[in-house]
Amino acid sequence: MILASNRACQPPTRSGWQQEMAEAIRTPRELVAALGLDPRLADGAERASELFRIRVPWSYLRRMRRGDPLDPLLRQVLPLDAERDEHPGFTADPLGERAATAAPSLLKKYRGRALLIATPACAVHCRYCFRREFPYAEQAEAPRWQEALEQIERDTDIEEVILSGGDPLSLSDARLAALTSALEGIAHVRRLRVHTRLPIVLPSRVDSGLTAWLASLKWPAVVVLHANHANEIDGEVREACTALRGAGATVLNQTVLLRGVNDDAGTLAELSVRLFEAGVLPYYLHLLDRVRGAAHFEVAEERAQRIAGELAASLPGYLVPRLVRECAGAPAKTPLPPRFGA
Ligand SMILES: *Cc1c(COP(=O)(O)O)cnc(C)c1O
Ligand code: SF4
Numbered sequence: 001m002i003l004a005s006n007r008a009c010q011p012p013t014r015s016g017w018q019q020e021m022a023e024a025i026r027t028p029r030e031l032v033a034a035l036g037l038d039p040r041l042a043d044g045a046e047r048a049s050e051l052f053r054i055r056v057p058w059s060y061l062r063r064m065r066r067g068d069p070l071d072p073l074l075r076q077v078l079p080l081d082a083e084r085d086e087h088p089g090f091t092a093d094p095l096g097e098r099a100a101t102a103a104p105s106l107l108k109k110y111r112g113r114a115l116l117i118a119t120p121a122c123a124v125h126c127r128y129c130f131r132r133e134f135p136y137a138e139q140a141e142a143p144r145w146q147e148a149l150e151q152i153e154r155d156t157d158i159e160e161v162i163l164s165g166g167d168p169l170s171l172s173d174a175r176l177a178a179l180t181s182a183l184e185g186i187a188h189v190r191r192l193r194v195h196t197r198l199p200i201v202l203p204s205r206v207d208s209g210l211t212a213w214l215a216s217l218k219w220p221a222v223v224v225l226h227a228n229h230a231n232e233i234d235g236e237v238r239e240a241c242t243a244l245r246g247a248g249a250t251v252l253n254q255t256v257l258l259r260g261v262n263d264d265a266g267t268l269a270e271l272s273v274r275l276f277e278a279g280v281l282p283y284y285l286h287l288l289d290r291v292r293g294a295a296h297f298e299v300a301e302e303r304a305q306r307i308a309g310e311l312a313a314s315l316p317g318y319l320v321p322r323l324v325r326e327c328a329g330a331p332a333k334t335p336l337p338p339r340f341g342a
Contacts, residue, residue, distance in 0.1 A: 017204040021123050021170065025056040028079060035074065036067045048079030051293060052132045055125040060201040063231055072229045072261045076126050080296065083127065087295035092133040094290040096328035103151035104144040110332055113160045115195075116148055118168040118179060124201040128256060128297045130289035131166075145179060153186050160191040169198040173209040177216075184218050192219050195254075197226040199240040200233075206240035214247035221249045224283060228255050228262050230270040233278055241278040252283035255321060257304055258297045265310035272311075272319040282321035284333065285311075289326060301325070301336065309338035 014022075025031050028045030031054065032038070045054065056077045064071045069078075102108040105117040125132075152158050161183055168176070183189050198205040214221055223244050227233060244251050253275050255262065262268055272282050285308065288298050299307070308323040324333040 044081035048083040082296040083293040106148040115162040121170040128294040162193040164195040203236040203240035211247040238278040254284040285321040287325040305339040
């Protein structure tokens with residue numbers, strides 16, 4: 001018999017989360033069927049996913065409501081025909097990142113901090129991802145770290161290195177350790193930050209190997225999560241957040257304000273409260289970056305400021321994320337003041 005299952009051929013060292021990542025949903029039909037949705041939804045999704053492929057871990061899918069095409073988690077990952085519409089101002093590189101590239105896979109826009117695209121891979125494909133058209137393939141991972149590391153070493157202004165992506169936690173523990181031990185050799189680097197959505201979409205990623213890596217770092221680490229809706233935070237995610245904190249990390253969250261997902265103050269307030277219950281403080285509330293294919297998620301600036309005003313009026317200050325927009329060429333994220341009243 002040669003009908004051994006594929007799984008038997010996989011290396012035995014693969015961790016549970018890596019298996020889960022490999023098994024993620026990769027076709028609209030699978031997604032639509034798994035949620036008991038109208039199969040016709042899959043047609044538009046097929047067309048739109050030609051531009052940016054669908055990817056949804058099962059653990060994330062289990063937090064969606066069955067049969068509800070408007071579920072706020074589903075909306076973040078389901079490709080829609082609307083993605084194919086052209087809108088003025090929505091471009092492939094809305095943040096001018098290609099211009100801010102200090103070395104392959106290293107972006108330096110702000111004083112003191114540099115962002116390393118540690119890997120192009122991600123466990124989920126959010127439809128509004130501002131790097132959905134970033135030429136990751138040209139910036140392939142492993143061989144290019146070297147140049148980024150050399151640039152960090154040369155630029156003594158870089159005190160903080162931000163591991164980003166894709167999702168840096170889609171790298172194995174061994175690869176992460178290789179990267180951080182190289183960074184630990186650079187004396188002017190004083191902080192490490194990790195921008196990741198994996199503890200939200202694939203909480204099994206926060207396993208003992210990952211927490212051992214975090215705890216072994218020579219600097220205090222900051223982990224900035226990316227959660228957009230309270231329904232994303234279930235018991236498993238809370239445990240993952242607790243484990244990150246147990247490993248000594250400061251854990252913050254950034255949210256993208258998305259039409260049809262979280263564009264009202266009540267939804268955002270519930271998210272802040274749930275984050276707090278998981279030991280996580282809100283950091284930024286981002287206006288959508290104007291990447292091509294994401295126009296249907298946009299919330300107008302003034303409306304965003306009113307939502308932020310209502311949010312501020314309903315929560316203690318430490319649970320209110322700062323509303324910001326990223327402007328190409330600006331020296332920091334640009335804050336937008338909340339608007340109060342009618
Ligand atoms: C957002 C971003 C940062 C981090 O900015 P903070 O305000 O420190 O969170 C750093 N570098 C780049 C390129 C960024 O886009
Ligand atoms: S998790 Fe982040 S990098 Fe990955 S697809 Fe979503 S927005 Fe993009």
